[in-house]
Amino acid sequence: MREKATYVLGLLAALVMIFNLHTVFTQLPDEAMQGAVYRIIFIHVPAAINADIFFTCALVSAILFLATKNFLWDSVTVSCVEVGAMLTLLNLVTGSIWGRNQWGVWWAWDLRMTGQLMCFLLYMGYLLVRPAISEPTQRATMSSIISIFAYADIPLVLMAIRLPNVRTQHPGPVLETGTLAPEFRAPFAIGILAMFLISSALVLVRLHQESAQREIDSLRRELHAR
Amino acid sequence: MNGLQAAWAIARKDLRTELRTKESINAAASFALVILVLFSFAFDLGREELYAISGGLLWLVYSFAGALIVNRGFAREVPNDCLDVLLASPAPAWALFLGKAVSAFFLLVIVEAISLPVFGLFYNIRWTQNLGSLVLVILLATWGITVVGTAFSAVTVNVRLRELMLPVLLYPVLIPLLIGAMGTTTALFGGETLAGENASPLRLLIGFDAIYTALAVYLIEFVLIV
Amino acid sequence: MRMLAVEADRVWKYFGDYPALRGANLAVEPGACLALLGRNGAGKTTFLRILANLSRPTKGDVRIFGDASRGAEARRKVGYLGHGIGVYDDLSAIENLILFGELAGVAEPRRAAVEALERVGLERVKDGMAREFSRGMRQRLAVARAFLHRPEILLLDEPFTSLDDKAIAVLQSLLQDALAGGATIVMSTHQIREAMELATHVALLERGLIVHTGLRAPEMLNDPGWLYRTYGAQA
Numbered sequence: 197m198r199e200k201a202t203y204v205l206g207l208l209a210a211l212v213m214i215f216n217l218h219t220v221f222t223q224l225p226d227e228a229m230q231g232a233v234y235r236i237i238f239i240h241v242p243a244a245i246n247a248d249i250f251f252t253c254a255l256v257s258a259i260l261f262l263a264t265k266n267f268l269w270d271s272v273t274v275s276c277v278e279v280g281a282m283l284t285l286l287n288l289v290t291g292s293i294w295g296r297n298q299w300g301v302w303w304a305w306d307l308r309m310t311g312q313l314m315c316f317l318l319y320m321g322y323l324l325v326r327p328a329i330s331e332p333t334q335r336a337t338m339s340s341i342i343s344i345f346a347y348a349d350i351p352l353v354l355m356a357i358r359l360p361n362v363r364t365q366h367p368g369p370v371l372e373t374g375t376l377a378p379e380f381r382a383p384f385a386i387g388i389l390a391m392f393l394i395s396s397a398l399v400l401v402r403l404h405q406e407s408a409q410r411e412i413d414s415l416r417r418e419l420h421a422r
Numbered sequence: 423m424n425g426l427q428a429a430w431a432i433a434r435k436d437l438r439t440e441l442r443t444k445e446s447i448n449a450a451a452s453f454a455l456v457i458l459v460l461f462s463f464a465f466d467l468g469r470e471e472l473y474a475i476s477g478g479l480l481w482l483v484y485s486f487a488g489a490l491i492v493n494r495g496f497a498r499e500v501p502n503d504c505l506d507v508l509l510a511s512p513a514p515a516w517a518l519f520l521g522k523a524v525s526a527f528f529l530l531v532i533v534e535a536i537s538l539p540v541f542g543l544f545y546n547i548r549w550t551q552n553l554g555s556l557v558l559v560i561l562l563a564t565w566g567i568t569v570v571g572t573a574f575s576a577v578t579v580n581v582r583l584r585e586l587m588l589p590v591l592l593y594p595v596l597i598p599l600l601i602g603a604m605g606t607t608t609a610l611f612g613g614e615t616l617a618g619e620n621a622s623p624l625r626l627l628i629g630f631d632a633i634y635t636a637l638a639v640y641l642i643e644f645v646l647i648v
Numbered sequence: 649m650r651m652l653a654v655e656a657d658r659v660w661k662y663f664g665d666y667p668a669l670r671g672a673n674l675a676v677e678p679g680a681c682l683a684l685l686g687r688n689g690a691g692k693t694t695f696l697r698i699l700a701n702l703s704r705p706t707k708g709d710v711r712i713f714g715d716a717s718r719g720a721e722a723r724r725k726v727g728y729l730g731h732g733i734g735v736y737d738d739l740s741a742i743e744n745l746i747l748f749g750e751l752a753g754v755a756e757p758r759r760a761a762v763e764a765l766e767r768v769g770l771e772r773v774k775d776g777m778a779r780e781f782s783r784g785m786r787q788r789l790a791v792a793r794a795f796l797h798r799p800e801i802l803l804l805d806e807p808f809t810s811l812d813d814k815a816i817a818v819l820q821s822l823l824q825d826a827l828a829g830g831a832t833i834v835m836s837t838h839q840i841r842e843a844m845e846l847a848t849h850v851a852l853l854e855r856g857l858i859v860h861t862g863l864r865a866p867e868m869l870n871d872p873g874w875l876y877r878t879y880g881a882q883a
Contacts, residue, residue, distance in 0.1 A: 320590075325590065325591060337644055341577055345574075356599075428750075431751060512720035
């Protein structure tokens with residue numbers, strides 16, 4: 197039942213996304229200064245916004261796991277971190293493409309992109325360390341701690357890259373989105389929503405997989421104990 | 423014996439065992455020396471340009487040495503199951519953590535004190551002007567490295583490939599701290615003071631230290647007693 | 649009703665989804681010496697670690713003299729001897745004991761350390777590095793550490809396993825003295841005779857549950873399998 201709901205959600209979200217992209221590509225005019233490539237913001241920015249949402253969810257579920265010891269929360273954490281990392285990567289890639297088009301370089305240490313890259317590194321640590329812990333309770337506890345430490349760093353990172361003396365070393369341009377013209381706002385909002393729905397569907401799939409994995413682990417352990 | 427006294431007893435124990443064998447200090451100091459030499463081949467810069475990267479260079483060396491020092495942290499308690507005895511004692515978990523962080527701090531400061539004159543020698547950097555401010559920055563940033571490093575050393579104590587996982591976790595989190603330290607150190611080597619533009623990185627260092635000390639002290643019990 | 653020295657109240661411990669302890673109950677009166685028996689994998693070590701505050705139970709409570717807080721006061725009354733020796737190789741015998749004495753809140757750590765070393769017969773090598781000791785000497789040092797702060801409750805995980813004869817004699821003597829002084833002992837064991845001789849009570853842990861508790865009967869001394877056959881679910 198739950199699986200069916202997940203698939204329906206995913207399908208719905210995919211349809212909304214496709215419809216939105218269709219609108220973006222065929223109906224909106226080219227932007228004055230940037231030409232056609234600006235359309236990438238309909239993926240680039242929603243990816244960042246959704247990544248922030250899911251990383252925040254990961255923080256909350258990590259705290260909840262430490263408080264309740266319920267493994268459901270740990271599954272939520274890992275699913276949200278994985279999806280968040282994916283979205284951050286999407287943001288980085290689309291940002292790089294946009295930058296190549298606008299400035300001729302694939303990477304320019306732009307403020308926002310640098311911040312996103314650091315986020316990616318923080319959660320990459322989470323994803324690398326987690327499989328290296330065999331025992332499930334330890335894995336869940338340590339991952340939750342790592343997730344909290346990573347999230348606490350985000351405001352510090354954003355502050356650090358905006359320091360005056362750092363700016364003189366990396367004066368890179370900022371990908372300016374400016375204010376959105378009215379006809380762009382609806383597709384933009386729909387883009388955010390569609391990406392949120394797709395990501396949520398992915399989180400649900402991952403949740404299901406995690407609980408199945410735990411059941412297998414415990415059955416295996418029970419078998420060995422006999 | 424209250425918590426702080428217990429922390430100090432643990433710190434003294436770590437320092438005594440380490441200064442007897444000098445394993446960590448020798449390894450970290452030698453490594454720092456090698457890196458200093460290696461970096462000198464990495465570029466061919468004039469004196470002015472060298473000053474511009476001096477702070478960055480120094481903190482790269484210090485952070486590499488720091489990772490080596492904190493790696494030993496809780497790993498020292500694993501042989502003979504000493505960690506169990508410490509946890510079973512009346513000493514609170516945060517006192518155990520704080521004691522180890524303090525001993526790592528002192529060990530890293532020793533390595534840094536050895537490396538700084540060598541650095542000044544190899545790269546012809548004057549570091550004695552503004553010595554008080556330089557020492558302040560070094561101590562603040564070193565505390566950040568050791569408090570986060572010791573926390574992650576506790577997290578990774580039962581993790582496979584600990585020596586690889588600890589840096590993977592540690593460096594991303596340290597990025598804002600290192601950015602602040604690098605910028606201020608470069609400024610101090612260049613003859614500036616900690617006033618004006620250089621005050622905000624200092625606030626970043628203090629903020630980083632405060633946030634992560636509080637987080638680590640509060641969360642360490644979850645890490646050590648699973 | 650007299651306050652119990654050690655009480656485990658429906659203790660569950662999950663490792664992932666696998667329950668190592670399934671609602672284990674235990675009540676140990678002050679002054680008792682309880683031998684905790686069970687096959688490998690039954691959960692003895694897990695249970696003892698929870699009693700010693702090294703591990704958190706997933707559900708249930710542990711009370712030390714009625715105190716469920718697991719705070720410093722409760723831990724001060726407990727001495728723990730686990731599988732590992734629990735001494736630092738790079739410290740001398742006396743340095744080790746002084747450190748653990750300080751952490752345990754002993755009033756005069758150095759004097760207590762010297763006394764403990766004399767008690768286990770290590771006073772002549774008190775300044776020797778623990779790394780250089782023979783296995784038997786290291787075991788005696790571990791025992792000295794566990795008894796150093798004269799704990800009211802001793803939690804010992806298979807203490808007689810792999811001890812040499814000198815260490816066994818020292819441990820038995822210390823345990824007898826502790827019992828005579830009113831201490832309570834919980835000792836997991838594989839029904840080794842040396843352990844059973846000291847025990848006043850026994851408990852059988854099977855697959856995470858305490859299936860039997862009671863006085864130690866004479867039959868248990870001579871026949872290692874008696875308890876399992878009589879009370880265990882599996883032969």
